[in-house]
Amino acid sequence: MEHGQRRPSPGPPETPDPLAAAAATARTLEDLAALLRDLRRRHARSRRDSSLTYRELAGRTGWSHTAIAEYFTARTLPPTDRFDALLEVLGAAPGERRALASARDRIEEAGRRGRTARPAGRSARRGSPATGDGQGASPEPASAQATHPGPAPAPAPRQLPAAPRMFTGRARELAFLDAALREQTQTGGTVVVCAIGGMGGIGKTWLALHWAYRHLDRFPDGQLYVNLRGFDPGGQPVDARTVLRGFLEALGVSPSAIPVELEAQAALYRGVAADKRMLVVLDNARDTAQVAPLLPGGMTCTVLITSRRKLTGLLATNGACAVALDALPEEEARQLLARHLGRGRIAVEAEAAATLRTCCAGLPLALSIVAARAATQPDLSLTALAAELTATPGRLDALDAGEPQADLRAVLSWSGRALSPAAARAFALLGIAPGPQITPAAAASLLGVPRKAALALLRELDHAHLIQRHAADSYRMHDLLKLHAAEKAHAECALAERQAALRRLVEFYVHTACAGARLLAPHLPAPLLEDLPPGCVPHPLPDSACAIAWFDVEHASVLAAQQSAGSHGWDAQVCHLAWALEPYHRRRGLLQDRSAVWLLAVKCAQRLPEPTVRAHAHQMFGDACAEQGRTADALQHLRLALSLTEEAGDLTGQGEIHHSLGGTWERHGDDRRALEHALRALLIFRQADNPYRQARALNGVGWLQTRLGSHAEARANCLAALALLREHGDHQVGESAILDSLGHIACRMREYDEALDYLQQALTICRDRGQGFLEADILHHIAEARLGQNRADLARDCWLEAHGHYTAQHRLADARRVKQLLDMLDREPAR
CATH class of the missing domain: 1.10.260 (434 Repressor (Amino-terminal Domain))
Structure with missing residues (x-):
């Protein structure tokens, strides 16, 4: 053309x-x-x-x-x-x-x-940058410019494993990670490093990957991932040089340009990653030294690290934030199992599914293994699987799906490889320790080492997420970890070593608890204890407040120690612990626990030669039965106790049993028969010249007399009891009971101001001494006095508080009685 x-x-x-x-x-x-x-x-x-x-x-x-x-x-x-x-x-x-x-x-x-490169200049259609908050005017296109593509860079790495399909829960932890990323975005801060820690099988990798996939759009320059194999069947962590070489090649660095020395590799890696908006996931790290060279430079990357150890060095030197994973809550465990098995199957065997959740104790890996077994063995019902898991000797056998990564025992064992020999021994022996928790003082006796050394071992195990610090001075171990530890103890420790360790721990509880009981009830005759075994050091208790605090922390462990002593045939220790727990149980109103420890003491005392020990066990169990309204059982054991004390010629013991019989008949509603036993007890204690017991018996007589209408005589006896008690020492625990009786007597005599004076004194002592059991009765009597003053509003408040105490103490008959009085107030017009 x-x-x-x-x-x-x-x-x-x-x-x-x-x-x-x-x-x-x-x-x-x-x-x-x-x-x-x-x-x-x-x-x-x-x-x-x-x-x-x-x-x-x-x-x-x-x-x-x-x-x-x-x-x-x-x-x-x-x-x-x-x-x-x-x-x-x-x-x-x-x-x-x-x-x-x-x-x-x-x-x-x-x-x-790798064919498209972002040109050095702007594209002909690229507009001006957006404003930081996205609220400004839309960017307009710039003038057309010629573009010349440069050398093609490597594509952004996409190394993350697949997202976990069954991930469930962890809302708090995800929110924490979101907040860390948001803070970096808003402040332009340095690299975000988050260390996700927890025991094996707790779901650290799942959390990291789930969060990563939720935020892929925030990392346009790619995602790097490596399993560092810090805790792995192979037992050999991945070398940092190997990881850095792989990362650098993924970021487009020619293999020939990668240095040999670790420091030079790390420097090159930091430089290449400095301006990238990239996620780096360092999974299954052994320790801080392994991950330190793998941290990118610049201010725009985010690093997630998972480890079975607490990377405290990383937190201290790199400003990392820690996310500690615990067992799943019940609802999240239920959701995870339902996602695996389907809600239909769960609904068909709901009870078995609940048992499975309980046995897995909120451990995601355990729940997944159970689900895998149920899926691959369609003929295996959830009920049969639950039966396997509840069989204590082989419970971990049921959590094995046939492969190392799906064998809970194997997965848990990998954590022990990083422990020192002393910590590995401590971990095993902690598995046989009774109770849900252990303090450093108790651990020292269990391990037979000084307290300082025991504390160091506990910290090493806590650092490895094999135990967890539960409170200021106690540690707990996950149920399944404890089973694994107990297996290790039986496999690696000789029978004699296990028995000696357990005996030291039981004696620690016996001697410390008995010392605490003597502080709480100095009037009670203490049992004769055996010598301490070598390596056992009781915890010092300087005063009654410290004793109460110690029992509050160690109560569950002391109960478990008594059970353990019973299973090993250590009968004297069983009875000593029952005696030691008595003052604490009465102060806290723990009627069911009181009954349980004395029932075990009755069984074990039958094998002891001393009839007085057997009699005391029968008496105290009978007394506990009476408080629970089990009159027939109470009378049976109290009569056995009385027979044994009569055969042994134990006059003081006979007086105590008559005192208990009086209380039993009173609770049964027969005040006259109760008064007969109370008078017998008073006579015996006068013969024995025991002022404290005389005062207590006089108070018992006065209490029953006012119930029978003899108020003046009752007041005289209770005043005599108060004078006798004050004359012979400071027994405020007994004094509060007498003041309560005097207040009740004054109320019966319509002397309400005097009644309230006595009752307020009694209440103050109870609250100062932590006597929750008697506090409920005093509040009930204060309510009666307030009602007598025509102050129904104040009476209602006291009865509501008393009802709460009675309910918490499982004193259901007393709770029902107070509820009836409250209902009566609600029906009557305000006074």
Whole structure:
């Protein structure tokens, strides 16, 4: 064709869609972002309104406004589903959607192959950067500039393993990680390093991967992942040089350009990663030394580290934040098992499913193993599987799905490889320790080492997430870990070593508890204890307040120690612990525990030669039965006790049993028969010249006399009891009971002001001494006095408080009686 000639037009020209036409030529991320901005402006014109801000778009889509800003400023390629949703929100026509989707896919594919490079200058369609908060005017395109592609970089690494499909719960931990990332974004802070710690099988890797996949759009420069094999069947952690070489190659560094020395590799890695917005997941780390060279430089990367150890060095030197995982709560464990097995199967065998959850103790790996066994063995019912798990000797056998990663025993064993020999021995022996927790003082006796050494071993185990610090001075071990530890003790420690360790621990509880009981009830004759075995050092208790505090912390462990002593045939220790717990149980109103420890003492005392020990056990168990309203059982054991003391010529013991018989008949409603036994007890204690017991017996007589209507005589006896008690020492525990009796007597005589004076004194002593059992009775009597003063409002308050005490102490008959009085007040008009 000659220069200047024009080709004839074949007809009227078509008017193609400009946006679709531009999408057909888009080749870079900047081109795509510019098209999105054009679409946003067109959407605004169609609405005759300003352009949707990033925050408004975030509100319509449910994504973060930061992610929206990154899509419109060419920092991140939107995922397919988000891109399609964004086009719909902005009103793109079907043809435009197809053209834009093709452009997006073309750009992603080119980036994957390494053929598309972001040019040094801006694309011809790239606009100005968005404002930081996404609220400013939409960026406008700049003047067209020629672009020349540079050398093609390596594609962004995508090394994360698959997302965990069954992930459930962990809302608090996920929120913590979200907050850390948000703070980095808002403040432009340094690299975020989060160390996720916990025992084996607790779900550390699952949490890291689940969180990572929730935030992939925040890491456009890729994700690096490595299993450092710090705790692994192979037993050999991955060397940092190996990891760095793999990371550098993934980031596009030529293998020939990677140095040999670790420090040079780490420096090159920090430089390459310095300006990247990238996630690095360092899974299953052994210790801080292994991960320190793998931390990227700059201020834009995020690092997640999982480990079975507390990486305290990392926290101290790198400002890392710690996320400690514990067992799943009941509801989250239920959801996880239901996701594995299906709600239908769970509903069919709901009771068995509940047993499975209990046996797995909230450990995600254990729940997954149970589910895997149920899925691969369709003939195995959940009921049969639950039966396997409840069989204590082989409980861990049922948590083995046939492969090392699905064998809980194997997974737990990998943690022990990093322990010192002394800590490994301590871990095993802690597995046979009775009770849900242990203090350093108790652990010292169990291990036969000084307290300082025991504390160091406990800290090493806590650092390895094999035990968990529960309170200021006590440690706990997960149920399944404790089973594993007990297996190790039986496999690695000789029988004599295990028996000696357990005996030291039991004697620790016996001697410390007996010392505490002597502080709480100095009037009670103490049992003769055996000599301490070597290596056993009781915990010092300087006063009664310290004794109460010690019992509050160690109560469950002392109960377990008594059970353990009983199973080993240490009968004297069983009876000593029952005696030692008596003052504490009475103060705290723990009637069921009191009954349980004396029942065991009755069984074990039968094998002891001393009839007085057997008699005391029968008496105290009978007394406990009476408090629970079991009159027939109470009378049976009290009569056996009385017979034994009569045979042994134990006059004081006979007086105590008559005192208990008086209380039993009173609770049964026979006050006259009760008074007969109370008078017998008083006579015997006068013969024995025991002032404390005389005072207690006089108070018992006075109490029963006022119940029978002899108020003046009752007052005289109770006043005599108070004078006798005060004359012969400070026995405030007994004094509060006498003051309560005097208050009740005054109330019966309609002397309400005097009654309240006595009762308030009694209440003050009870609260100072922690006598919860008697406090409930005193509050009941104060309510009666207030009602006598026509103060029904104050009476109601006291009865409500008393009802709470009675209910907590399982004194159900007393609770019902007070509830009836409260109902009566509600029915009557206000006084």
